[in-house]
Amino acid sequence: MTTASRPKGRKKINWAPYLLILPSLIYLALFFGWPMVQGLILAVREEGALLTLRSEADRDGNLAGQLPRGIQVGILERQGNPIPPEEAGQSNLLTEVWFRIRGQDTEGQLIEGWTPERRIRVRESDESGRPVAGSVRSILASSADPLTRIYTEADEDSAVVGKMGARAPVEILDQATLEVWFLISGEFENETIEGWVPSRYIKTLSDGTQGRIEQGDTSQFTTKYIQKMVNDRFFWPALRTTLLLIVLIIPAQFVLAIIMALVIQADLKGSGLFLYIFSIALGVSDLAVGILWYSIFTQSGYLNSILQGLGLIDTPTIYLSADTRYWILIAIWLAEVWRATALVMVIVVAGMQAISREVLEAAEVFGATLWQRIRYIILPLLRPSLQVALILRTILAFQVFAVVIVMGGGDILTVLANETYRQYYDLRNFNVAAAYASFILLLSMITSFFYLRAVRTQEEVAE
């Protein structure tokens, strides 16, 4: 089928084909390979399962230990810490703002230093909204030091430059936004771990001395999602229905497709019209086909209309309900056979066109019946085509989705693809959805492998 074009006797590698396939390779790697890997990772990795505690309130501080998500911790101390510029825009940060101010201290000396925003009442801002001047707030609590401390750095642990009295006017020179860090202590596996963490991972409770780890910063391998999938009450029904549908649909499709192909290959007048009609379904979506068959099986649909018109029933029967699951199954089966047989038919016809006419005519001359011709000539020669069609169809059958939703709303009768959709869309459980997707992938690969093996062994036996 190929016209080889490499000039003879040239040793140099021809780079042209590689350049030509490069765009598609890159595209498929980006939008196929990478997501596939991501999907598998999503199914077995729990993101943010563990929170790393540091011995100092510093991103690069020594490791103090790790605590799992969800446990209760005590909050012992808090401290502001500079935010890395790339995280400045995040909305989930608990921050505090510090001002660098200049003003007179209690002894009348001009001092300059940092103080938390809560200690300053802003009186003036420039056009861009930056505060430029303000005054020191008074501290109302009688027990505390009534003076406001000014620090050398935006940190309550740094040296004190001086103290200012209430209502002292100040110039605001600069401001810094800091993220609050907590010193937490929690118990995990009978060990108390204490350390600093950014406050964004902690949800503080009631009075602020207790908290819960909301989110970790390190991911961990987990079988949690797979277990959740297997223990889901819809998992086994979905798997059972999916497999049942495959067993029901595929043989019917293959028989029908081979009959269609024989009709088209019979060289009748008008076989072009037959070809068009047979392949219409190839371009119809499973959603449209679902609706199509729904219009027949719904209570006021065509099936009831016809039966009543023939006088076979008096009142319309309800087919698509929880009490008559088998009718839903039958409707899905009919819809899928109606839709997807066209694909098998086209592959089979393409395979039949490769069978030489002479062989078939010879068989006919020697008196082979139609059945004998199919059984001993057409089917064996069609084996590669059938194998491909079988693999494609099975993999597609794992994805039956819209038809099921149309017929039963996705609750009464469910399939694996529908469960993936439900986990993702209704329950917002991305990881379990990814587990379902990976499971479908695994099943598809197993069946493909099985088909390839089965056909190969047959060939070996034949030889």
Added chain:
Amino acid sequence: MTGAADVQSKVVQASPEVKAIHRRMLRRQRLGRALTYLVGILISLWVLIPIWFIASMALTTPVEVRSYPKSILPFIPLSTDTMEFFLNSRGILPGLRNSIVVALITLTLSILIASPAGYAISRFIFRGRNIFRLSILAVRAFPIVVLSIPLAVVFLRTGIYDSVYSLALMHTALALPTTILVLSSVFSSIPYELEEAAMVFGCSPFQAFRHVVFPLVLPGIAASAIFTFVMSWNEVFAATILTVQNRTLPAQVLVTLNQSSEPYQFAGGFFMMIPALIFIFFIRRYLFNMWGQISK
């Protein structure tokens, strides 16, 4: 075949027994032919009657759609009311526009990326060619479901979730393997000698492609483009997963299915089938080119 047999029987004076056998064979052949027609017509009815049903529902008044028992005679009264009701429902016209935009981007991208690869497979023998072909086949067979979930999560993180463009990127990934295989079979059907001849007469390889091969493969590329369009138009699962506000037509219909009335559903079902009815007619000759390639 019958003609040949007639000539033979004239040349050789056949004995009565041979004539009888000949008649029997002819009869059997005619019987077989009639039987084939019958089977073909039966299968055609199996395909067409459901379409007939839904078309007659979509092209009548909503009152008629709700009535029971339905008349088997279709299109009475013939009316566009149901169709208009569907098209004027919330989200349908934007969905239609999104569907067309997604399908057009998908079609353009996949043809642009797949043509060079298809050409390479059909014209060059290079190390890794078979691996490339096989991996394309393998990719073709991978389930959409498997791809949608991780892509949705990635798109969410990168902030391009819920956009027609990201959905088109995904549809291109789905369509690309088939398009590459189809286009390589289209290129293979043009003899290389034509290109060679053009180059002998002084064309550069690119000119040879542009002026000789390109006009010849244009119908095949068009067929493949149509097929890609239909595939994208029909795709439901990924469209539902990857979009929220900017739904395509099938996604919109699927999501609103439970809360909608039967006239809406049936009109929607029929409307989504229309491109298939039209386009399959134009590309039916190319179908075997497309799928035959896959089984090789």
